[in-house]
Amino acid sequence: MVDYDTRLHQVYAQGRALPADSLNTWMQAAAGFAPPTRPLTVLDLGCGIGRFTPALADTFGGPVYGVEPSARMLEQATAHPDVTYLEGSAEAIPLPDTSCDLVWLFLTIHHWSDPLQGLREVYRVLRPGGSVILRTQFGDRMPDLYWYRYFPSARRVDAQMYLPFDEVRALATRAGLQAEEEPHWVDVTEPRTQRATYERLKLRAFSTFEHIAEDELDRGFAQFERDADADPDREVPTFPAGVLLLRRPSS
Template sequence: MLRRINYDDRQHLVYARGRALPPDVIAAWMAEFARHSPSRRPLTVLDLGSGTGRFSPALADTFGGPVYGVEPSARMRQVAADLTAHPSVSYLQGAAEKIPLPGNGCDLALLYLVIHHIQDLPAAAAEIARVLAPKGRLLIRNTFADRMPDPLWHRWFPRARTIEEELFPTVAEVAQAFATAGMHPVALTSVRHRLADRPADYAARLRLRASSIFDQLTEQEITEGFAALDADLATHPDTGPIEEDCDLLILAG
């Protein structure tokens, strides 16, 4: 049984550093999001589960309208307000099942590595459908249990895959939940994502344990995993950038 992660406990201390992305990677994601969004500008954007705001300012710059970063963790919101303030971004207390926005007001909604944290997916689907405008789009960037990749870090922390298979929904489960709210998938694409320029940088970020999966592992597993990682780095210190393929699911009403 996986336990629910409270981001106010520890993750807020490391998330911004452990999940930081360089400007060119952010720009690549914005270009991909724009490809699947309404073409007119400006767009009002909901960044649902905005965390420390790593995408919110770029969403405002890309789409030109206000961005509402809705995040249940008070400490994650505080980090966002401190580090990623932007004149067109508002960070709001809320959750996927209770979005503090009026109906039909958002042209675009983004859930980036969020959907597996939602406790009541049908209720969240209804709320997202409520706040989206009639021609709005929902972008879900997530891992799906039926399309599991083979990320490098699973080599050193093998039980992470088992945890993720239990934690992540399938594409069909997501589609079914949103179908009850009158939304349906219109595209499923894969995006090549650069995690780090060098293995040493990748390892340094892993050590921050900014993935909630680490909170499901035992300390012994974590200690043994980092020892194995260090041994690999000593043997292969520089093998180029670390990249992986990421799924992006697009839904419309």
């Protein structure tokens, strides 16, 4: 488990900033994945500082609830007239039964202490026919991220942090949700140079770095900085984002 109330809340906004083009692409994808009716009541579970929460309100036209366990992250959350932020966890969502049409889960399920209970709670708050947009990595389908070369244990850390694809589907089924057979792949990552990648990652706003020894981090970032200085404009490879769609059956 990662405690966002100690260090990560201080660097998250800068280290995980989302360009406007990427946010728009995500909202277009979300609109295509979601039920077609409008407005929709949306739960942004694990909303953090509200990177997506106001945009979800604008996209779907209804009330949005941002639920987040970290009080320090919520202190920075972006205000919006149709957004209500609540402190709470996936395992005990502070919303009534069948109160939401759509649940947005963006890189959050790997932080849950009990994924099955969290998915059961998602099922509980969804209306029959409601949908879940689950953006996550899958431990058995990890991309070969460029920066793994600098931190030898990072690939293993991430593979252990994220559940395998079939396990995610099995947990969803046990929770009463219907899962699609395969993930969708959304191309939302803008081209990024080696220098920009280094400047972003050196803030250590990714939870992966919380599980890597300090001496490995020091060596990795020192080499990364040298490479960024030597070839700052080199474009690093990017990968599409995996999304698994879930649904609460209508009956």
